[in-house]
Amino acid sequence: MPRDELGILSEIKKNFILRKLSDGVRGDGRKFDEFREISIQTNYVPRAAGSAMVTIGKTRILAGVKIEIGEPFPDTPNQGVLTTNVELLPISFPTFESGPPNEVSIEISRVVDRGIREGKTIELKDLVIEEGKKVWIVFIDIDVLDVDGNIFDACNLGAVAALRTAVIPGEAHGFKDAKLPVNNTPVSVTFAKLGDWIVADPTIEEEQMSSARVTVTTTEDGHIRAMQKGLSGTFTWKEIEDAINTSIRLGKEIREKYLQGV
Amino acid sequence: MTLLGTASDIKLINDDGLRLDGRGFDELRPIKIEVNVLNRADGSAYIEWGGNKILVGVYGPREAYPKHSQNINKAFVRARYSMAAFSVDERKRPGPDRRSIEISKVVSEALESAIIVEQFPRAEIDVFIEVLQADAGTRIAGLTASSVAVAAAGIPMRDLVVGCTAGKADGQVLLDLSKEEDNFGQADIPFAILPKTGEVVLMQMDGDLTVEEMSKAHSMLDKALKHIYNLQREALSKSFTDVVAQWGE
Numbered sequence: 001m002p003r004d005e006l007g008i009l010s011e012i013k014k015n016f017i018l019r020k021l022s023d024g025v026r027g028d029g030r031k032f033d034e035f036r037e038i039s040i041q042t043n044y045v046p047r048a049a050g051s052a053m054v055t056i057g058k059t060r061i062l063a064g065v066k067i068e069i070g071e072p073f074p075d076t077p078n079q080g081v082l083t084t085n086v087e088l089l090p091i092s093f094p095t096f097e098s099g100p101p102n103e104v105s106i107e108i109s110r111v112v113d114r115g116i117r118e119g120k121t122i123e124l125k126d127l128v129i130e131e132g133k134k135v136w137i138v139f140i141d142i143d144v145l146d147v148d149g150n151i152f153d154a155c156n157l158g159a160v161a162a163l164r165t166a167v168i169p170g171e172a173h174g175f176k177d178a179k180l181p182v183n184n185t186p187v188s189v190t191f192a193k194l195g196d197w198i199v200a201d202p203t204i205e206e207e208q209m210s211s212a213r214v215t216v217t218t219t220e221d222g223h224i225r226a227m228q229k230g231l232s233g234t235f236t237w238k239e240i241e242d243a244i245n246t247s248i249r250l251g252k253e254i255r256e257k258y259l260q261g262v
Numbered sequence: 263m264t265l266l267g268t269a270s271d272i273k274l275i276n277d278d279g280l281r282l283d284g285r286g287f288d289e290l291r292p293i294k295i296e297v298n299v300l301n302r303a304d305g306s307a308y309i310e311w312g313g314n315k316i317l318v319g320v321y322g323p324r325e326a327y328p329k330h331s332q333n334i335n336k337a338f339v340r341a342r343y344s345m346a347a348f349s350v351d352e353r354k355r356p357g358p359d360r361r362s363i364e365i366s367k368v369v370s371e372a373l374e375s376a377i378i379v380e381q382f383p384r385a386e387i388d389v390f391i392e393v394l395q396a397d398a399g400t401r402i403a404g405l406t407a408s409s410v411a412v413a414a415a416g417i418p419m420r421d422l423v424v425g426c427t428a429g430k431a432d433g434q435v436l437l438d439l440s441k442e443e444d445n446f447g448q449a450d451i452p453f454a455i456l457p458k459t460g461e462v463v464l465m466q467m468d469g470d471l472t473v474e475e476m477s478k479a480h481s482m483l484d485k486a487l488k489h490i491y492n493l494q495r496e497a498l499s500k501s502f503t504d505v506v507a508q509w510g511e
Contacts (some may be wrong), residue, residue, distance in 0.1 A: 103367045106360050114468040214465070224476055227451075227467035230367075232339075232374035234461035237480060244473060 009208045017205065021197045027205060033246050035201040038258050040157060042165040050166025050180065052262075054158040056201060058148035063140065063158030065166040067180065069129065069173055070137040080127020081137040084113035086144065086155055093147040107230065109142075112155045112188070114226040115217035116140070119186025121163055126181050136168060138180070149203040152215050156188040157254075161262045185259055186225050187251035188217040191243050193233055198243065200250060214240065216247035220255060272446050275432040281440065288437045288482045290426070295407060295493055297414045297501035305415025307497070309407035312440065313397030316404050318411040323385035337382035339374040341389040342366050343404055349396045365401045372405055372425075372454050372464040378418040387417060398444040399427045402452050405464065410494050414501060423463055424491045425454030428479035435475050437482040449475075453483050457491040460484070 017027045026032065036057030045051040048064035072079060086109040088096045101109070116122075127136040140162065142155045166180040192202035192210035199206060207213070211233025217226040224244060229235065235243075275281055285291070291312030300306035303319035310316075326332040343365040345354050358366070373389060389412065391404040402425030409423035429439040431447030444450055449469025455462055471479070 101360075103363050106363050107367055110360065110364050118468045118470060120470075222472070224467065224471045224473070225469070227465060228368075229462060229465040230371060232371045232463075234375050234456065234459075234463050235465075236461060237484075240462055240465065241477070244476065248473070 009205060013205065014209050017209065018195055021194060021199075026199060028203065030199075032197065032199045033250065035250065035254070036203075038157065038254065040161050040258055040262060042161055042262055048162070049169060050162040050164070052158045052161035052165065054154050054161065056150055056154045056157075057203065058146060059150055059154050060146040061142055061144050061151065061154045061158050063142045063155070063162040065162045065180075066139040066141070067166065067168050068137050068139070069134055072128070072132065072135040076124075077132035078128055079124040080122075080135040082113070082117060082122065082124060082140070083137070084109050084116060084140045084142070084159065086112065086142045086151075088144050088147075088151075091146075092144045096147075107228070108152055108155060111152060111215055111217075111226065111228045112140075112142070112159055114228075115156055115186045115188050116159055116163070119184045119217060119219045119225040121160060121184055121186060122180060122182055138163075138166075147204060149205075149207050150190050150201050152190045153188050153201065156186070156217065157258070160185055160187070160259065164259070164262050184219045184221075185255050186217050186219050187254050187259070188215050188226070189243075189247035189250045189254075190215040191246075193235065193239070198239055200246060214243050216244050218244075218248045218251045220252070222248050272442070273432065274443055274446065275434055281431075281436065282442055283440055285438075285440075287434055288485070290438045290486055290489065291440070293490060293493055295410060295497035297410060297497050303411070303415070305411045305413070305417070307407040307411040307414060309403050309410075311397075311399065311403040311406075312438075313395060314393070314400055314403045315395040316400065316407055317392045317394060318404065318407045319390045319392075320387065320408070320411045320415040320417070321390070322387035322415070323382040323417065324388075326384055326386035331386065332384040334383050336379035337377070337385040337387050339370050339377060339379065339387050339389070341370040341373055341391060341408060343369055343391045343393070343401065345393040345396060345400070349393050365404075368464055368466065369401060369405050369408065372423055373408055373412065375461075375463040376409060376419045376421055376423045376456055377412060378420060381418060387412070398439050398441040399452070401425075402427055402454055402464070405454055406490060406494065410497060413498055421456040421458045422491065422494050423454050424457050424487050424494060425452065425464060426483055426486045426490060427452050428483050430469060430471060430475060430479075435478045435482065437479075437486055451476075451479055451483075453480075453487075455487055457487060 041053040044053040050065040193212040213230040294310040296308045299308045305320040430449040431443040454464035
């Protein structure tokens, strides 16, 4: 049986993690604001317009972009369409089931979508072929393959990396192939609250014993583009402010270290 | 309403520094809360907030169903946010969509932080939020009314939950966005706290804000939330004085 399979963490392990936190270190030895090792492998699925396999520690996701021609929404005739969907595959965790998206995967999809959309990663006005009739539709689909905490940030990185390498398949429709124009690089940073401590990039054990979660997505200009607080615990405003500032700082580091070359 | 076109050609703030509906930057729309408006519910509330009209009914605590949703340590809080088909400009297809599923989740979590759920193992508390007419800020109006309805049901709580939005339109930080400001503005922040301690129980944001603008938005929210909290308390205490008056006759 896998460890802690049903979200139930032994009291011994909880106490161990809390005791370490009170000494200023996390269960795995990281600092409170330290990410695990990140890896991004782009063009993993050449059949997709753009793709990226992302790992954060042992969490692994695969993001793929497909770009097709379709109709714009009636209220935005001069814009392309962007959709984001996250699938929590049943291979990735014992309690994940196959079937239509549940509220957990919908929340992750919508938070990642808001970061990409409000971060102005792609300019939807660039995706119009014929105003009101024909536009490019960008589908971002993210499969969660292996779960060890912090799916939010892994999915955000995957979406950004896949978009940055995406090619619009023009040739199939009588145009030329063209690189998808990508502007900003939104990076999300997720925090979990354990007891009175707040840690960035939580592992699954840290998530299982956390009372609250907050995700802050920022862009290279240092602006906040999306936020989401989750779970039934609470944050003080000071804690939110700290999370915002830490997210800006860590976002900058992640952008420089892992996304520059993508 | 006429179609306003794209974001760039609308002026949301006039030369006198007033918003389209005549409000100042840190001014709320009118809010009215009524308690115990439904016959069958264990607790209920009705809120009018600007053009929003929202009914909330609370059922429970009652045995959680399906059985596997029962938690042996605490009650399970299930809020369901739902919009009437006729509540928005274009007919909304009835039933849950991705937006309402997400809202239901964050509202459930916010309510759970206030309710003393440890007192009701294996139970569920159902909170049905029915948006009859939507006019921006429905989730926090629904949440504000929900916590009143839960209190009216006699369910023990640490505090009420009080919510409001702030945001940005025409480059200005504004309190309690109107529909136009929400549609054509640059940022939207649904926000809710436990007013006694100021702890944040719901916060979402999308748009484009600097750190300074975020902190300005928070100080506007902080002031407004105190006012809305008083409206909640007044509505609740009025429901009790009404009962006393009725029984006194």
